[in-house]
Amino acid sequence: MRRQIVYIARVELEGRCTGCRLCELICSMTHTGAFNPDKARIRVVSFDGGIDIPTTCNQCGLCLGRCPINLIKLDTKTGSITIDEDKCTGCGVCIEWCPIGAISLNPETSKAQKCDLCGGSPECVKYCPSKVLHMLETSSPRSIEFRRKIYAATLAGNEQLLRDYKYGDSAIQSLIKVSSKAGGKC
Amino acid sequence: MLIKGGYAGKILRVDLSTDKVKVEDLKEDFASKYVGGRGFGSIILFKELEPEIDPLDPRNLIIVTPGALTGTAAPAASRTTITFKSPLSNLHGDSASSGLFGANLKYSGYDSLIISGKASTPVYIYIEDDKVEVRDAKRLWGRTAGDTHKFLRDELNIPDLSTLTIGQAGEKLVRYASVITDGGAGVHARCGVGAVFGSKNLKAIAARGHRDLHLADPDMFRKTFQEYLNVIAVDPYVPPAKKYGTPRFIYHRAKFGIHGAENWQFGAYEWSGVDPELLRSDYSIKAASCPNCPIMCRREFAIRSGRFSGTVSKMEWESIARAITCGVTDAEAIIYQTRLANMYGIDAESVGDTIAFAMECYQKGLLTPQDTGGLELKFKDPDVMIELTRRIALREGIGDLLAEGTLRAAAKIGKGAERFAMQIKGVEMSAGDPRGMPVRAVSYATGTRGADHLRSNPYIEEIATPQEAKEWFGSEEASDIKSGVKGKGRLVKWSEDFVTIGDLLGLCKFAYYRSATFEYLRRKGIEIATRLYNSVTGLNISGEDMMRAGERVFNVEKAFNTREGASRKDDTIPARFFEEPLLGGGPSGGAVVDRDKFQTILDEYYESRGWDVSTGLPRLGRLRELGLEEVAMDLSKRISLKD
Numbered sequence: 001m002r003r004q005i006v007y008i009a010r011v012e013l014e015g016r017c018t019g020c021r022l023c024e025l026i027c028s029m030t031h032t033g034a035f036n037p038d039k040a041r042i043r044v045v046s047f048d049g050g051i052d053i054p055t056t057c058n059q060c061g062l063c064l065g066r067c068p069i070n071l072i073k074l075d076t077k078t079g080s081i082t083i084d085e086d087k088c089t090g091c092g093v094c095i096e097w098c099p100i101g102a103i104s105l106n107p108e109t110s111k112a113q114k115c116d117l118c119g120g121s122p123e124c125v126k127y128c129p130s131k132v133l134h135m136l137e138t139s140s141p142r143s144i145e146f147r148r149k150i151y152a153a154t155l156a157g158n159e160q161l162l163r164d165y166k167y168g169d170s171a172i173q174s175l176i177k178v179s180s181k182a183g184g185k186c
Numbered sequence: 187m188l189i190k191g192g193y194a195g196k197i198l199r200v201d202l203s204t205d206k207v208k209v210e211d212l213k214e215d216f217a218s219k220y221v222g223g224r225g226f227g228s229i230i231l232f233k234e235l236e237p238e239i240d241p242l243d244p245r246n247l248i249i250v251t252p253g254a255l256t257g258t259a260a261p262a263a264s265r266t267t268i269t270f271k272s273p274l275s276n277l278h279g280d281s282a283s284s285g286l287f288g289a290n291l292k293y294s295g296y297d298s299l300i301i302s303g304k305a306s307t308p309v310y311i312y313i314e315d316d317k318v319e320v321r322d323a324k325r326l327w328g329r330t331a332g333d334t335h336k337f338l339r340d341e342l343n344i345p346d347l348s349t350l351t352i353g354q355a356g357e358k359l360v361r362y363a364s365v366i367t368d369g370g371a372g373v374h375a376r377c378g379v380g381a382v383f384g385s386k387n388l389k390a391i392a393a394r395g396h397r398d399l400h401l402a403d404p405d406m407f408r409k410t411f412q413e414y415l416n417v418i419a420v421d422p423y424v425p426p427a428k429k430y431g432t433p434r435f436i437y438h439r440a441k442f443g444i445h446g447a448e449n450w451q452f453g454a455y456e457w458s459g460v461d462p463e464l465l466r467s468d469y470s471i472k473a474a475s476c477p478n479c480p481i482m483c484r485r486e487f488a489i490r491s492g493r494f495s496g497t498v499s500k501m502e503w504e505s506i507a508r509a510i511t512c513g514v515t516d517a518e519a520i521i522y523q524t525r526l527a528n529m530y531g532i533d534a535e536s537v538g539d540t541i542a543f544a545m546e547c548y549q550k551g552l553l554t555p556q557d558t559g560g561l562e563l564k565f566k567d568p569d570v571m572i573e574l575t576r577r578i579a580l581r582e583g584i585g586d587l588l589a590e591g592t593l594r595a596a597a598k599i600g601k602g603a604e605r606f607a608m609q610i611k612g613v614e615m616s617a618g619d620p621r622g623m624p625v626r627a628v629s630y631a632t633g634t635r636g637a638d639h640l641r642s643n644p645y646i647e648e649i650a651t652p653q654e655a656k657e658w659f660g661s662e663e664a665s666d667i668k669s670g671v672k673g674k675g676r677l678v679k680w681s682e683d684f685v686t687i688g689d690l691l692g693l694c695k696f697a698y699y700r701s702a703t704f705e706y707l708r709r710k711g712i713e714i715a716t717r718l719y720n721s722v723t724g725l726n727i728s729g730e731d732m733m734r735a736g737e738r739v740f741n742v743e744k745a746f747n748t749r750e751g752a753s754r755k756d757d758t759i760p761a762r763f764f765e766e767p768l769l770g771g772g773p774s775g776g777a778v779v780d781r782d783k784f785q786t787i788l789d790e791y792y793e794s795r796g797w798d799v800s801t802g803l804p805r806l807g808r809l810r811e812l813g814l815e816e817v818a819m820d821l822s823k824r825i826s827l828k829d
Contacts, residue, residue, distance in 0.1 A: 013466070013470050013471075013472055013473050013485075014428060014473040014482060016472050016473070018472070018473055018474050018475035018482050018484075019474065019475070020475040020476065020477055020478055020479050021286075021477055021478070022259055022261075022478045022479075022480075025258065025259035025478065026259050029259055029401060029404060029407075032398065033400075033401060033404060034191075034398035034399060034400050035257055035258050035259060035398065035399040035400075035401060036293060036396070036397065036398045036399065037293075037346070038293075038396050039398070045345075046345075048336070049486075049498050050471070050472060050474060050486040050498065050500075107396045108398070127259075127411075129475070129479065129480040129481075129482060130473070130475075
């Protein structure tokens with residue numbers, strides 16, 4: 001079983017992430033019993049001009065085997081890559097390996113935190129008001145087609161966004177600014 | 187500890203004269219008595235501000251208080267109230283906005299931020315958990331509100347930084363300057379809060395919190411959240427809100443013919459230029475929303491071509507409505523005007539009304555091209571509206587006079603200009619013309635922060651059945667929109683207490699205090715709201731307790747205004763509404779507000795509030811019944827009030 005949360009924007013006005021950040025608070029509530037975006041395993045990235053993109057772990061597995069004390073495992077039942085948070089020392093090696101910033105340190109405990117798909121049925125997907133968060137799953141864990149589909153779905157959403165924002169300009173410029181900065185300190 | 191969640195537990199004080207920072211514990215009985223948001227702000231202002239000071243004096247306070255549910259995942263609960271003495275009314279002033287600032291204040295550990303004194307040079311306040319600093323803002327002075335936000339965010343390199351900023355209008359002490367949340371995500375628009383910031387040399391407050399906000403009962407919270415979703419899933423109010431956002435209110439104004447066009451002369455007006463369908467198809471680029479909101483009634487608008495090409499802005503109904511007050515119905519000009527208002531940090535409502543006032547003065551010959559620097563102030567001219575907004579925000583030429591607000595500008599112009607100043611207690615009109623809906627006249631008049639459609643919810647008359655009206659307000663007449671009198675006073679009182687709950691909890695009035703039926707309205711606004719509060723805090727209070735808290739807070743504000751000298755004579759509406767029949771034909775063409783009926787409803791209102799009917803002042807006994815002994819004691823030392 002392979003599962004992951006993806007953001008898929010739809011064509012209509014109401015079919016994009018609105019940047020309401022309910023997913024962050026639901027996530028921190030589910031995992032810690034309190035509200036604190038710093039403890040959320042899904043984060044919304046907002047760009048000037050009104051583009052909001054929720055980001056979370058895509059369970060790619062690049063961090064598997066990177067934990068020096070071997071606390072990162074594939075949970076075959078839920079299809080998620082999980083960290084044994086109780087034993088985590090907070091060394092931060094996995095954070096450096098993650099290419100998309102999906103692992104962070106809990107600001108209070110200094111232990112690594114990442115999306116565990118809530119044990120197979122993610123709460124953020126349930127609560128998302130604009131229904132742009134989805135959980136996709138496949139029974140063949142190594143399906144290349146599956147990964148391709150997810151990648152394409154994300155790009156399709158982005159393409160829609162870019163097309164719509166063409167005339168708005170300031171939003172797209174802020175995206176370009178961010179991506180050109182990305183090599184630097186951003 | 188009785189309270190197990192929802193509150194951060196501390197109150198933060200910053201004195202700008204001395205740069206001193208002080209942290210106090212939030213007392214539990216205080217928290218449960220005044221709940222949060224507007225409740226904390228109103229009582230702190232009453233207790234700590236000495237009477238009769240100038241609102242722009244350093245002694246005025248700025249009290250920033252997130253709602254009790256702000257910072258939690260409760261649906262549409264992100265509102266934060268700023269309380270102060272208003273430079274427009276010289277009375278109680280407060281102004282709320284959505285956005286992430288309140289949440290970050292609470293994640294930093296503070297339920298309220300009280301700012302006093304005045305900095306000698308421009309400063310901003312930085313708050314990150316225990317780190318609270320007053321920092322130099324000289325290089326920010328002169329920047330727009332949106333630019334200030336971006337500058338701070340980029341300079342401090344904190345992408346999630348949340349801010350309250352003022353633009354040039356606040357710096358120049360425009361009496362209706364606003365405070366912008368997160369560079370444009372929300373606006374603390376009303377009552378001139380931006381001018382109070384400016385008078386203290388306070389350019390911005392920036393906050394980023396990292397602490398937990400606790401939650402007492404997650405299961406009950408989830409259940410209540412689901413209940414809220416179930417209610418809005420079947421409420422016919424929601425689909426149009428989702429589809430068009432707030433611009434849909436044009437349908438309501440058109441249905442009753444209450445546009446308030448051309449400085450509140452015309453009720454019916456040509457509005458095809460701002461048709462919600464047109465806005466949706468040609469200008470909306472996406473549905474936006476305030477934090478945690480399942481309704482998503484905000485819209486991001488963009489202009490693709492023409493001279494305003496490239497403009498991107500959020501825009502709400504009242505910006506459109508007040509452009510119509512200037513006779514302008516050109517969608518592109520209004521989107522641009524809204525962006526301008528939010529960049530300069532100026533209340534789109536007051537500025538619209540003030541421009542319309544100037545236009546009428548010009549029309550009637552009270553202002554001449556000599557006064558305006560050659561600008562022809564004609565109704566319907568979008569360029570004049572935009573240019574005047576700029577001049578007012580920067581206090582250039584005629585803008586300097588108009589920046590004082592309609593009441594003060596009219597006094598300076600003289601020659602009977604007062605007649606065209608559409609304001610109540612010095613605060614410019616908002617929402618729809620009361621001549622088509624008489625109960626609104628009373629609700630505007632009794633609002634504790636001047637002319638205001640958000641202080642009460644008199645539109646309940648449109649959704650309550652006659653049976654409900656009888657049960658709740660004592661007379662079937664209360665649901666009769668055009669000619670009902672009996673029960674209307676009680677309706678206004680009830681709805682004032684009702685919407686106050688939203689300001690205490692930080693709930694959005696569209697998400698909780700609007701609905702297509704009275705039953706859904708009560709379920710969302712009282713039952714669900716109270717249960718959310720209980721699940722977060724671990725308290726167990728009833729809906730009646732919550733309504734009583736609303737009433738208590740409303741009485742505190744009334745007491746503040748009483749101490750400042752306001753009385754029944756101030757609870758009135760501009761003479762135009764009584765005397766001049768509504769122009770333009772349409773559903774309310776020719777209507778006026780009947781003076782006798784107005785006074786009768788007002789009598790019933792004071793009576794249901796337990797106040798003195800002849801003077802409109804609160805009774806000490808009633809204040810004590812509401813648990814406001816200290817307030818009653820303070821008042822009785824200064825003024826003689828009936829028991």
